[in-house]
Amino acid sequence: MFKLRKGLRGQRRRRGVALLGAMLLPLIGTIVAAPPASAAAVTASCVKTSDWGTGFEGKCTITNGTGSAINGWRVEFDLPSGTTIGSSWDAVRTSSGNHYTFTNAGWNGTVNPGATASFGFNGSGGGWISGCRVNGAACDGSDGGGGDTQAPSTPGNLRSTGKSASSVSLAWNAATDNVGVTGYDVYQGATRTTSVTGTATTVSGLSASTAYTFTVRARDAAGNTSAASNAVSVTTDPGGGGGPGGNKVIGYFAQWGVYQRAYHVKNIDTSGSAAKLTHINYAFGNVQNGQCTIGDSYADYDRAYTAAESVDGVADTWDAGALRGSFNQLRKLKQKHPHLKVIWSFGGWTWSGGFGQAAANPAAFANSCYNLVEDPRWADVFDGIDIDWEYPNACGLSCDTSGFSSFRNLMSALRTRFGSGNLVTAAITADGTSGGKIDAADYAGAAQYVDWYLPMTYDYFGAFDADGPTAPHSPLTSYSGIPIPGFYSDAAIQKLKSKGIPASKLLLGVGFYGRGWTGVSQSAPGGSATGAAPGTYEAGIEDYKVLKTRCPSTGTVGGTAYAYCGNQWWSYDTPSTIGGKMSYAKNQGLAGSFFWELSGDTTGGELITAVRNGLG
Structure with missing residues (x-):
């Protein structure tokens, strides 16, 4: 049994609409308007x-x-x-x-x-x-510069066009020059914070609830600088500021991995991953008829494990009432690693269609979920529930029209039923575009009910666009030529923080797999393609443990790696790029990191080691 991966697939089939909205976003330190020609x-x-x-x-x-x-x-x-x-x-x-x-x-x-x-x-x-x-x-x-000594005119009408707890967006009217303006220097007080060629920028890395004063000066090719513009003072929003990050490491265990992949709970232990994890998300339970239901009973609690396959070396029994399957193996894993918490995740890309009906009666849904998670046969296995709704009031595999408040109402009911003694979490969209999926649901209002959010900062780009352009599926930051502005991790994190969601309730997502194209003729991102590259289980997707030797990394862009081999182009994270992402997570004050999913790592756990070491 195999289900499609989690991520941003909903945007992919409406790329033109997403792009139109995303083009309205100011980009951090990037070109917004072309300057006049210089010498x-x-x-x-x-x-x-x-x-x-x-x-x-x-x-x-x-x-x-x-x-x-x-x-x-x-x-x-x-x-x-x-x-x-x-x-x-x-x-x-x-x-x-x-x-x-x-x-x-x-x-x-x-x-x-x-x-x-x-x-x-x-x-x-x-x-x-x-x-x-x-x-x-x-x-x-x-x-x-040819002896040019005339300074550009002063930029006019400096103004704030947006702000969050950690950033301020600025815009100004263009200056003029006898030869040509080549750029603008933005000052925070007396300190130059950035230089740009356009007439807008976003200053990041600021503290919450703090007043900042900005000016801007124009430059020409000869180095002449204009007078300072009018000053504008902006106070950043409260909450969500940066600071020392958390050290949560959450890995998804896919129930169908016990079939073709032959990846079992024991592998979490033998790879050394169990010691590095803080939480395991078990994926997935189904959502049917407004209720939480079992996803795969055989894999979940019925498959009999031999002594050689079992975490503790003891075979399952067929005694009446005996628990078997992955649930029993998770119980044994927790006994061996008492620090581990296990959360049962419901929904996912394939099974999110039932959430709309669930949202019509949140209390009944929450009660069904509680009764299933706390079933006496496995109540000791699970420490809470994770909701992976792709996507509330928006489109994924199917489209939901339950309304802006539906997600908040659902999470409120779950918190009420599960109480403070259980974890309640949610995997959510990482669409950072203006008017995109983050804006479609009340994630800010629901934040009070969750212990943390897992923004799925991967699957931004891939061979679901068969002809390209090639682009990394999990960029941390934007880069020149990114196919859709706003489709990168930092855009999602900043957008969520700007809504008042504390950084301490957000984790950074990492994919332990790559996405790739075939029929590509250039190494650099942005190339055309003819279709999805072959994958072991699904075209266009391959595990890191395979790609690291089959198609080694040849470059990095946007804080992640890419690889060009033959006529194939792949993007995936390596231990090195994961190190950079973990530094970002710590500096942003995030709760830690999570990844999809455990079986994609090497037998020695290269990637999870990089996550653990990066977070400290």
Whole structure:
């Protein structure tokens, strides 16, 4: 028995609609409006695409403003003491002390007139670059400014266009210049926080309930700087601020894994994963006729395990009333690892169609769930319930029209019935687009009833779009060329926090699998394809334990890895990229991380080890 993976499949079939709404979002430190043409030169613009206070992701874009192609580029700059770069992509990085040099990768060295190339990097610390040079000249082209001494006009009407507990979005009217404006510097008080080429940005990494004052200055190619704009003061929203993160590590165990995959509860122990987990989500129970029901009775509580298959080396019996199957193995696993909690998850992509009827009578639904989870045969196995509704008041495999309040009402009823002694959690959408699935239901109102949310920050892109473009299925941050703005993890986390949901109730999702295309002719993201790459159990999907050797990683983008082998293109997380994601989770003050699902890891638990070590 096999059920489709959890994730964002609902958006995929309405990509045009999602894209139209998402284009209205301001992007952190990215181009919003093209600047006027500057003097002919090769320039480089470096911005922070994400900033969480103690670290950041940066991006540099090289623009060929000359009339001839360039064959090779080099960008170098300095960072202040205490700020370092830990990883980079799409360039070759060298460093000497705090001086960093980036040269083109083999495939992106030729830049035609008017074209661009880019590279990215992750850093720690709160500083930013200085002394930027491209191919030996000033990054802003001022070395070839032709004696221009006239400063741009002052940017007008600086204003706040949005805010959250940890960020402020700004916009302003464009400045003018006798030659051309090449960028804008945004200041927080007397400190320059970012430089952008457009007329909008989002300043992140701020503290909740705190007043900040911003100004902006315009720059031209010769380095002339305008006077400061009007100042705008903004107080961030309360709650959801960053801080030390939690250390929850939650892994999904898929009940159907006991069939073809031959992955049993014992594997959680022998791989070393049990010692690294804090919670296991058992997937899935079904939702039928407004009630919680058993998903697969044979796998759940009837399959007889031999002594060799059993966690404790003792075979199941056929005695009347004896518990068998995965439930009994989970009981034994908890006895061996007393710190472990097990939560029964209901719904999922395939079985979410019944939630609409359940929402019509939340109290009756909650009572049915309690009676099933607390059934005397296995009451000691489970420590609570997880609801995986894909998606309330929106479309997944089927469309739900139960209304904005339905999810809140359902979670309220579950909390009332399960009480404070049981865990009540929910896996939720990670659609960060404007007007998307997060906006469709009252996740903020329901947050008071849950112990935590698990935003499914994976499955953003994949071969369900058979012709591409190729894109990572679980990007942490945005990147140039992302097919749908707002389809990345940080956008979802910030959107949820902006609604007042505390960071301490959010976990970051990781996929222990990859998504891939075939018929691809380029290594870099954004290529066209002819269909889904072959997978062991499903086309377009493959476990990390297979991909790590079959199609090793060849690059990273948006904080995750991708691989190009033959004519196949895959995206998946590696121990290295998981380390970066865990740093993000800690810096954002999240409760920890969860992953789908245990059987995708290696027999030695490479990925869960990276999760555990990253969270500390």
